[in-house]
Amino acid sequence: MKGDMYFASASDEEILKRGEYGGAVTALLKFALESKVVDAVLGVRKRSGNNRYDGVLDLITDPEEVKECAGSLHCAPVNIARNIKEYLDGAKQMKIAVPCKPCDARAIVEIAKRKQIDRDNVLLVGLNCTGTLSPVSAKEMLISEYEVEPGDVVMEDIDEVDGTWKLTVTLSDGTKKEKDLEELEQKGYGRRENCRRCDVNIPRMADIACGKWGVKEGEKQSFIEVCSDTGTEFMDKAVESDAIKVEKPGGDTIAERKKKDEDAIELANKCKEEYLKELREMSLEDRLAYWMRYFDRCIKCFGCRDACPICYCKKCYLEPDRGYVPGGEVPPDRLFPFTRLAHVADSCVNCGQCQDACPAEIPLTRLYTMLNDELSPMFEYVPGMDVEAVPPLIAAKEEEETLIDDINLFLAKGGEGE
Ligand SMILES: Cc1cc2nc3c(=O)[nH]c(=O)nc-3n(C[C@H](O)[C@H](O)[C@H](O)COP(=O)(O)OP(=O)(O)OC[C@H]3O[C@@H](n4cnc5c(N)ncnc54)[C@H](O)[C@@H]3O)c2cc1C
Numbered sequence: 001m002k003g004d005m006y007f008a009s010a011s012d013e014e015i016l017k018r019g020e021y022g023g024a025v026t027a028l029l030k031f032a033l034e035s036k037v038v039d040a041v042l043g044v045r046k047r048s049g050n051n052r053y054d055g056v057l058d059l060i061t062d063p064e065e066v067k068e069c070a071g072s073l074h075c076a077p078v079n080i081a082r083n084i085k086e087y088l089d090g091a092k093q094m095k096i097a098v099p100c101k102p103c104d105a106r107a108i109v110e111i112a113k114r115k116q117i118d119r120d121n122v123l124l125v126g127l128n129c130t131g132t133l134s135p136v137s138a139k140e141m142l143i144s145e146y147e148v149e150p151g152d153v154v155m156e157d158i159d160e161v162d163g164t165w166k167l168t169v170t171l172s173d174g175t176k177k178e179k180d181l182e183e184l185e186q187k188g189y190g191r192r193e194n195c196r197r198c199d200v201n202i203p204r205m206a207d208i209a210c211g212k213w214g215v216k217e218g219e220k221q222s223f224i225e226v227c228s229d230t231g232t233e234f235m236d237k238a239v240e241s242d243a244i245k246v247e248k249p250g251g252d253t254i255a256e257r258k259k260k261d262e263d264a265i266e267l268a269n270k271c272k273e274e275y276l277k278e279l280r281e282m283s284l285e286d287r288l289a290y291w292m293r294y295f296d297r298c299i300k301c302f303g304c305r306d307a308c309p310i311c312y313c314k315k316c317y318l319e320p321d322r323g324y325v326p327g328g329e330v331p332p333d334r335l336f337p338f339t340r341l342a343h344v345a346d347s348c349v350n351c352g353q354c355q356d357a358c359p360a361e362i363p364l365t366r367l368y369t370m371l372n373d374e375l376s377p378m379f380e381y382v383p384g385m386d387v388e389a390v391p392p393l394i395a396a397k398e399e400e401e402t403l404i405d406d407i408n409l410f411l412a413k414g415g416e417g418e
Helices: 013-018 024-034 063-069 080-087 102-113 135-144 181-186 193-197 229-241 251-281 284-295 303-307 335-344 353-357 364-379 392-412
Strands: 005-010 040-046 055-060 096-100 122-127 153-161 164-171 176-180 208-211 222-226 244-247
Touching: 005 013, 005 024, 013 024, 013 063, 024 040, 024 063, 024 096, 024 122, 024 208, 024 222, 024 229, 024 244, 040 063, 040 080, 055 063, 080 096, 080 102, 096 102, 102 122, 153 251, 164 181, 176 181, 193 251, 193 364, 208 229, 222 229, 229 244, 251 364, 284 335, 303 353, 335 364, 353 364
Parallel strands: 040 096, 096 122, 122 208
Antiparallel strands: 005 222, 005 244, 040 055, 153 164, 164 176, 208 222
């Protein structure tokens, strides 16, 4: 049933060993393929050997190959929703199971609402997340701050230890090295900027949400919350088939998981406040001038648009032949970033892909987060969170169409009636 919670681990000994926290996710993905619940699994795996910094997506149809994806890659902010939409025909031709972080799941929810992905064909195996790291800066950080060889790291972990957030790395010989996360981030290392501000750590918009929070230190298990009817049916089948072993968590562990989530939200809000305080305190004119200085750096490379998991228009307003943002002009018209801003106003899920892609280093997600923060309460809509809610701009369009239908009906009746 939706809301059910489990401690789960893989029944298969090899998966139990290879998995990050007991391999339940790998076992569930393998089971989804074997039982033909899906046609393929879209997993994330290391490109080669122990290279944790080149995480790639892999479309898998052989259940045995799912094992290659076991483990959590914290330095692999792969753009899952964009890949499903762009390269897998929006999962319209086949059913796929996808392990995904909250921002991936939110992007999939948003894009499904825009009919670019067939949500019924995607089984979302959500992973709790407190942030990812950019691979290149992560390697620099490991060398300069941790004084370790990046290739020697076998695990990363972000957690609160005695009231302080730590980024701990485990080396191949079992040694652990930890550093204060906030200090690292002040030096420009640590998590990607958008991740620092993200307050969605448990992906309840997915079909199931899996994570280590609530599990006793050292136990090879994950905590799973069932979040949808599809998730319920899938978990029931998986338990019945003995693909995973489950136990019911006690009230204390449920409370501990809740507390971890609350602490992570508190950290995100603190980071958000630090980033946005200065901007919030500015007058509207100063705020505009602040962003204009950044917009003047835009080179109109289309990187942000092309990386955005939500953007989907085949005939994009930003293309020069549309005449909206004139072609043949250098530097580009400021309307380019403004148009993008208007387009993501009701849909940005703070995944950070646009900012990662921007060669001019414009802090785009900072702008979109600020806008979303102000618009969400107004529209009572937080992108990607509620799978049923209609996005404000689509709702406005539907209202407009109803109004146009009413006017047409009124005119057809010769202008009589209400
Ligand atoms: C970046 C990241 C951060 C996390 N942070 C937390 C946290 O703060 N708190 C918490 O409770 N849990 C967190 N988790 C979840 C946790 O690490 C485990 O993934 C979860 O407990 C399931 O364990 P498992 O042994 O069943 O997974 P496994 O059987 O090891 O399977 C892991 C699955 O994750 C997929 N995967 C690996 N890297 C990525 C990635 N970058 N993006 C998308 N999918 C990926 C793999 O393809 C694989 O299918 C995080 C996971 C990731 C990927």
